[in-house]
Amino acid sequence: MTTELKSKRYAAADVAHAIEVAFEKGWTDGLPVVPPTEGAVRAMLDGAGLEPEQQIAFITNRQVAVTAEKVAINAVMAGCKPEYMPVVVAAVEGIGDPRWGYHGPATSTGGAGVLMIVNGPLARALDFNSGDNLFGPGWRANATVGRAVRLVMRNVVGTLPGKLDRGTLGHSGKYSYVIAENEAESPWIPLHVERGCRPEQSAVTVMAAMAPHQVYNQLSSTAAGLLTTLCDAMRYPGMAGQPNYCVVLAGEHMRTIAADGWSKADIRQYVFEHTKNTVAHFKRTGRIPGAVKPEDESTPRPLVTAPDDVLVVAAGGRAGTFSCYIPGWGSRTSSQAVTVVIKDRRS
Amino acid sequence: MEILDPTVEPRQQPLTFVPRPDSLKGKRIGLVENTKFNSDKLLFKIGEILKDEYGAAETRMWRKHNSSVPAHDEIIDEAKRGVDVVVAGVGD
Helix, strand or coil, X not given: CCCCCCCXXXXXXXXXXXXXXXXXXXXXXXXXXXXXXXXXXXXXXXXHCCCCCCEEEEEHHHCEEEEHHHHHHHHHHHCCCHHHHHHHHHHHHHHCCCCCCCHHHHHCCCCCEEEEEEECHHHHHCCCCCCCCCCCCCCHHHHXXXXXXXXXXXXXXXXXXXXXXXXXXXXXXXXXXXXXXXXXXXXXXXXXXXXXXXXXXXXEEEEEECCCEEEECCCCCCHHHHHHHHHHHHHXXXXXXXXXXXXXXXXXHHHHHHHCCCCHHHHHHHHHHHCCEEHHHHHHCCCCCCCCCHHHHHCEECCCCCHHHEEEEECCCCCXXXXXXXXXXXXXXXXXXXXEXXXXXXX | CEEXXXXXXXXXXCCCCCCCCCCCCCCEEEEEECCCCCHHHHHHHHHHHHHHHHCCCEEXXXXXXXXXXXXXXXXXXXXXXXXXXXXXXXXX
């Protein structure tokens, strides 16, 4: 590859100094970054078969073109291996999709993170964690791919905390929020296949998302029993009309639900039906304006518009009677989950 | 060693502002409501003040699709044709 890299260059005495320069320039998420040297950036571009000037996304509200060169620089800084680059690129394509609606979830006081769910053969080949300590630290792919996307948001699109990222509280998923589905052990159709991809394809699904909420049930031995607990936990704190919820079913719960013969479609339908609140509940708890009318007591209001808005993912440790749900951010008209095929552009 | 800058400058856009009117007397006021709770009431009140205290002729309110997006084309087109001044903002 001989195309010139056009980014401005800064001199640093050594690696330690380069790390400090990155802090001083305001380029980091608060943690040290890997110095983005030309060699490392070129290796990152080669990892995805991209030329530096290729546009990965255009963020309309900011009038910012996100080029492969800038994505590669930020991926190096995040600590990615070059082979992760196609996943980072797909995630950036996802948050640049008008359906994801960058401006709202990136800027809102609601403080959403970008939940990224990786599916397909690449998830296993690149060792994305889909098991123990699913949302926790310890896996380079999970930790650095999400970090790279956040650094792109910060450095390329200008989503700076306190400026164009106005999250009131935010959450730790805004550092990195990447999981893979446990397709090897899951009895169900993988998420990306449900959303239109072929099983042999790899894909990343991006969802504007709040933090995960853990749900515990050690007693039930049936699908309905476990999902009753999950729905009870989801229902009352639920908002009125979010675009998506993600339900992550870990090993023991996954096996119990599957043993009852339930498909993901069955789970979605059950969750949709059993997480409805009444309009009266939303009014009493200050989520919908207005006085409670008699008919509000019997007027149901679902958490999401349709069962398909619930993303069901099999992931998490094999042991432990826990699962979780993740509320989406905003409304259906402001941000929807988007699934992007991870492309191999290397010829 | 040399390191590469991970940031970009936003693309420059020429923006031409319409001159502000010297007075609101007799002007038609457009109000763009961003769907947040109470933003319609706030804008309605602002419209009343502009009529009562500044002599504006009339007000008209539009509602955006949601608070995260710019005013849609229908609002822009109707505002161009039907009002002299627009009041917009983010209520949260």
